[in-house]
Amino acid sequence: xxxxxxLVNFIFIIVSFILQxxxxxxxxxxxxxxxxxxxxxxxxxxxxxxxAGLLTGFFCGLLVDIFFGTYLGFFALIYMYIGFIVGKLxxxxxxxNVAIPIxxxxxxxxxxxxxxxxxMFLFRTKFNIGYYMQTVIIPEVVxxxxxxxxxxxxxxxxxNIIDEKEQRSAKKFV
Amino acid sequence: xxxxxxxxxxxxxxxxxxxxxxxxILCTALIVITFNTNxxxxxxxxxxxxxxxxxxxxxxICSSYIKETTDKLASIxxxxxxxxRLKSQIDELTIANTxxxxxxxxxxxxxxxxxxxxxxxxxxxxxxxxxxxxxxxxYYSFVIDKGSDDGIAIDMNVIAGAGLVGRVIDVGPxxxxxxxxxxxxxxxSGMVLSSSDNLIVTGDLELYRSGYISFSKLVDDADKVSIxxxxxxxxxxxxxxxxxxxxxxxxxxxxxxxxxxxGTLSPAVDFEHMNEVLVILQVKNNGGN
Numbered sequence: 001x002x003x004x005x006x007l008v009n010f011i012f013i014i015v016s017f018i019l020q021x022x023x024x025x026x027x028x029x030x031x032x033x034x035x036x037x038x039x040x041x042x043x044x045x046x047x048x049x050x051x052a053g054l055l056t057g058f059f060c061g062l063l064v065d066i067f068f069g070t071y072l073g074f075f076a077l078i079y080m081y082i083g084f085i086v087g088k089l090x091x092x093x094x095x096x097n098v099a100i101p102i103x104x105x106x107x108x109x110x111x112x113x114x115x116x117x118x119x120m121f122l123f124r125t126k127f128n129i130g131y132y133m134q135t136v137i138i139p140e141v142v143x144x145x146x147x148x149x150x151x152x153x154x155x156x157x158x159x160n161i162i163d164e165k166e167q168r169s170a171k172k173f174v
Numbered sequence: 175x176x177x178x179x180x181x182x183x184x185x186x187x188x189x190x191x192x193x194x195x196x197x198x199i200l201c202t203a204l205i206v207i208t209f210n211t212n213x214x215x216x217x218x219x220x221x222x223x224x225x226x227x228x229x230x231x232x233x234x235i236c237s238s239y240i241k242e243t244t245d246k247l248a249s250i251x252x253x254x255x256x257x258x259r260l261k262s263q264i265d266e267l268t269i270a271n272t273x274x275x276x277x278x279x280x281x282x283x284x285x286x287x288x289x290x291x292x293x294x295x296x297x298x299x300x301x302x303x304x305x306x307x308x309x310x311x312x313y314y315s316f317v318i319d320k321g322s323d324d325g326i327a328i329d330m331n332v333i334a335g336a337g338l339v340g341r342v343i344d345v346g347p348x349x350x351x352x353x354x355x356x357x358x359x360x361x362x363s364g365m366v367l368s369s370s371d372n373l374i375v376t377g378d379l380e381l382y383r384s385g386y387i388s389f390s391k392l393v394d395d396a397d398k399v400s401i402x403x404x405x406x407x408x409x410x411x412x413x414x415x416x417x418x419x420x421x422x423x424x425x426x427x428x429x430x431x432x433x434x435x436x437g438t439l440s441p442a443v444d445f446e447h448m449n450e451v452l453v454i455l456q457v458k459n460n461g462g463n
Contacts, residue, residue: 014225021306021317022233026241031383031446032311051190058197063226064309066218067317067351070359073204080201084194116312121358121379131380136311 005162009044009056012155016040017063024147032136034143035109036151037064041083042105043148043155047095050087057083078115082108101152106145113137219346223321227305227349231319234305238449297415298455299333300324304448305349312379314357315340318451321348325455329413334451337442338362338407338418342453350453355420356382356445364389364420365408369398372408375420381438386424390436401426405439415458 016036024033037060045053061076069075086108093100117132126132302318320326322345332339332352340354355362358379365372373392381388392399403423407414419442426437 014229017309018226018229018233018306020309022230023237025307026237033307035310037309049190051193054190054194054197058201063222066222067226067306068308068310068313068315071205072208072218073201076204077198077201080194080197084190087190116310120312124359126358126380128380135383136379140311 002166004165008158008162009052010059012040012044012158013037013056013059013063016151017060021067029143030135030139032139032143034147035112035140036144036147037061037079038082038109038112038144039105039148039151040155041079042086042108043101043152044159045083045087046090046093046101046104047156047159048087049090050084053083053087053090054080055083057081074119078112078119082112095156098149098152101156102145102148105148105152106141109144110137110141113140219344219349223346223348227317227319227346230305230317231303234303299452300326300455301450301452302326302350303450313353313359314377314382314445315343315351315353318350318352318453319348320453321346321350323347326350326453327457329457331413331415331418331454331458332451333418333454334443334448336419338414338420339443339445339448339451341413352451354445356387356441358382362414362420363408363411364405366392366394366399366423367404367406369394369396369403371399372410373405375405375439386438386440387421388436388438389423390429390434392435392437393433394435399423399426399435411458412460413458415454415456 016039020033020036024036027033041053041057041060044056057079058076061074061079062072064075064079065072086104089104093104095101114137117129117137121132122129300320302320302324304316305319306317308315318332326342326345328342328345330342332341338355340352340357340360342350343353344351353360354377355375356377358377360377362375363372364375371392371394373389375387375389378386378388389405401423405420405423407416407418407420409416421439421441424438424440426435429436
């Protein structure tokens, strides 16, 4: 990881957090906003592998924790593990095809919602899982998937550009 | 790649599973530390103030401007009709107003008599704009554009219009986080205004979609409380100043223990269309500190 990639990823994370809390909050459907940070984490993990995934997830979650978390590190942990697991798929699938990453992002957002339900609601004896599925988890997953169709290609393209530049500067050394 | 650089690179790479392990321990440590103390809030909050809050402010101003303009254009015809209706209503209200004026005069007289001057309209307040809402869809907290530089501190009460919105739970140099009373993880000690019976108001995600919040543990042996009664913050609350309007009772039923009652209330504040709030610059005095 060179300095350029770190900087670009940092900007990406900040931008997606800002968009998620402002723009997409204004464009919500029935009070549900898409999870752009999850798109960011999953796509980076899918394109660059588990290490990049878990680092991106960690910082995305940390940002959420600073602003909206009750305990620092809670969301960081969830995002980080999702990034790590998605990153394991990097070796198996091609990142150029759009369909599979969107599927992966959708599933990871579903898992995220489910884990959030278990940790934040089930543990406080709120058992009405059908209701939470219907009103929060599923709408968020659908909206996130739709937004991901537009965001994933951008992340992929930027990553490809950085890859090319990295290779070029490596060649210069030889 | 030259072999020298590659070797050096490999020396410094940490396998991802070890990194995951280290960060997991770090996160767990952070959770434990923040659970017990508030050690990190200072530096991290100023980081957020530098990198994130200015952008959030800008975008929120732009997006709310765009939304307002579209809403304006969409509702012009509706407004014309409404204008007619409201004009006739003004006349009725002027009459009502004069009556109320008289009553208010009477009230101030009586209040002076009883020296009851701690109504919440007298608290020092400051206006703030909401610049960001919760990143997840589970809880309902938001960020406002004023912080410790403007004299805001943790546990200050936040109101909008006539009713209680929530309280400040975290504060940075130029931003503050507000937990609202409709959030699933919040609870307020309230009181029925007419009978002074205490109850607990809790936010509930299941009811929130239909515009209600729930309350419980209302002791009402005399059956004096009825639907439509005002609920205000109670005198015994740790965090909330007394007498701030929370909402109106909309359903009421007996609990299975036959001692207490519970039900739902409709909040006095419209949480969906809230852009600006007022922060009361006074923290409840609990005697102890």
